[in-house]
Each structure stands twice: as structure tokens, then as C-alpha cells.
Amino acid sequence: GENVEQHPSTLSVQEGDSAVIKCTYSDSASNYFPWYKQELGKRPQLIIDIRSNVGEKKDQRIAVTLNKTAKHFSLHITETQPEDSAVYFCAASTYGNTGKLIFGQGTTLQVKP
Amino acid sequence: DAGVIQSPRHEVTEMGQEVTLRCKPISGHNSLFWYRQTMMRGLELLIYFNNNVPIDDSGMPEDRFSAKMPNASFSTLKIQPSEPRDSAVYFCASSLVSGANQPQHFGDGTRLSIL
Numbered sequence: 001g002e003n004v005e006q007h008p009s010t011l012s013v014q015e016g017d018s019a020v021i022k023c024t025y026s027d028s029a030s031n032y033f034p035w036y037k038q039e040l041g042k043r044p045q046l047i048i049d050i051r052s053n054v055g056e057k058k059d060q061r062i063a064v065t066l067n068k069t070a071k072h073f074s075l076h077i078t079e080t081q082p083e084d085s086a087v088y089f090c091a092a093s094t095y096g097n098t099g100k101l102i103f104g105q106g107t108t109l110q111v112k113p
Numbered sequence: 114d115a116g117v118i119q120s121p122r123h124e125v126t127e128m129g130q131e132v133t134l135r136c137k138p139i140s141g142h143n144s145l146f147w148y149r150q151t152m153m154r155g156l157e158l159l160i161y162f163n164n165n166v167p168i169d170d171s172g173m174p175e176d177r178f179s180a181k182m183p184n185a186s187f188s189t190l191k192i193q194p195s196e197p198r199d200s201a202v203y204f205c206a207s208s209l210v211s212g213a214n215q216p217q218h219f220g221d222g223t224r225l226s227i228l
């Protein structure tokens with residue numbers, strides 16, 4: 001079955017710097033890759049997603065890149081702000097249109113003011 | 114849109130008691146997912162339904178756990194009897210599956226403490 005590995009597990013950056021979180025997946029048939037942000041005590045919330053027919057997607061300070069050949073995708077946050085501090089999860093769809101997602105282990109991002 | 118609604122938000126009970134968690138998915142969504150989140154194990158998928166039918170329950174930890182979805186707007190996750198190691202945050206999520214995978218939308222979760 002699908003397996004998603006996420007790195008790093010923790011990341012600390014200075015306000016204004018960029019942050020990059022990387023994920024690899026095992027199932028070459030996976031075709032949908034969302035990213036979720038979870039603030040302390042809150043629910044995971046979708047921040048950006050990408051499909052396998054696109055190599056890059058950007059939304060203001062957030063961008064996601066996908067390399068299907070290497071089976072990895074990355075989240076890029078530019079000009080980080082203290083409110084970006086949270087746990088970030090990547091996920092990959094499983095084969096077939098079931099809606100099931102396999103989540104990475106999460107990355108705790110700390111943005112220091 | 115009210116989003117995914119879960120109840121209760123918090124539950125504290127003694128071990129051995131039955132616990133029932135409830136979820137109302139977003140109207141029109143046809144897939145529903147139950148997750149458990151702990152510090153040690155992260156976000157685990159317990160079971161999911163497509164069109165009210167359980168598709169994969171391989172994540173359900175033991176026979177003490179059961180889930181139902183009697184109609185498109187309601188699902189329950191039941192633990193009987195409960196144990197202290199069941200303490201966790203339980204999330205319900207829903208999505209619309211039609212032709213292409215769509216994002217899952219999470220509820221606010223139920224924080225369960227078993228004493």
C-alpha cells in the first residue's frame with residue numbers, strides 16, 4: 001500500500017526566512033497531494049493541494065512542487081510569520097477514486113519572532 | 114456551510130464505560146473518515162465510508178471499536194468497553210468523491226479522556 005514519509009519532523013526558522021517541508025510517497029499511481037496545517041488544539045485545515053498533472057502551484061506565500069518521477073513533493077513557505085507556527089501534514093491519495101488519504105507523520109514548524 | 118460537526122467536543126469517563134462519538138458530515142459529501150490522533154502515533158485512519166458503506170476498517174484497533182453510518186448525514190464511533198489507552202483526539206472528516214479525489218474537511222474533533 002501507499003506510504004508517505006515526511007521530513008523534517010521539526011523545523012525552526014527566523015521570522016521572514018523561508019521554510020521547506022518534504023514528503024516522499026511510494027505508490028506511483030497516487031494523483032492527489034494535499035497539505036494541512038494544524039494549530040495547537042485545532043483541527044487540521046487544508047492550505048494547498050496539487051494534482052499529478054501539475055508540477056507547481058502557488059497561493060500567496062505558500063507553494064507546492066511535485067516531482068512525479070522521483071515521487072516527492074514539497075511545501076514552501078516564504079516570508080514566514082509567527083502565525084505560520086503549527087504542525088504541517090502532507091498526504092497522498094491512494095490508488096483508485098476512494099477519497100482515502102495517507103498522511104505523513106507531520107512537521108512542527110516554529111517561527112521565531 | 115456549517116462544516117463537519119462533531120459531538121461531544123470533550124468527553125471524560127471512567128474505564129469500562131461505553132463511549133459514543135458522533136459526526137455530521139458536510140451536506141452533499143459522500144465519503145466519511147474517522148481518525149484518531151495521539152502524540153505517539155500521529156494521525157491514524159480508523160475507518161472510512163463511501164456512500165454510507167464501510168470500505169476499509171483495517172485501522173480499527175480492536176473489536177471494542179465499532180462504527181456505523183445509518184444515513185448520509187450521520188455517523189457514530191463507539192468504544193465499548195473503553196480503556197485509558199483509548200484517550201486521544203478523535204476527528205471525523207468528509208469529502209466529495211466523484212471522478213477525482215477531493216480534499217477532506219475535518220471537524221473540530223472530540224477530545225476523549227478515559228480515567
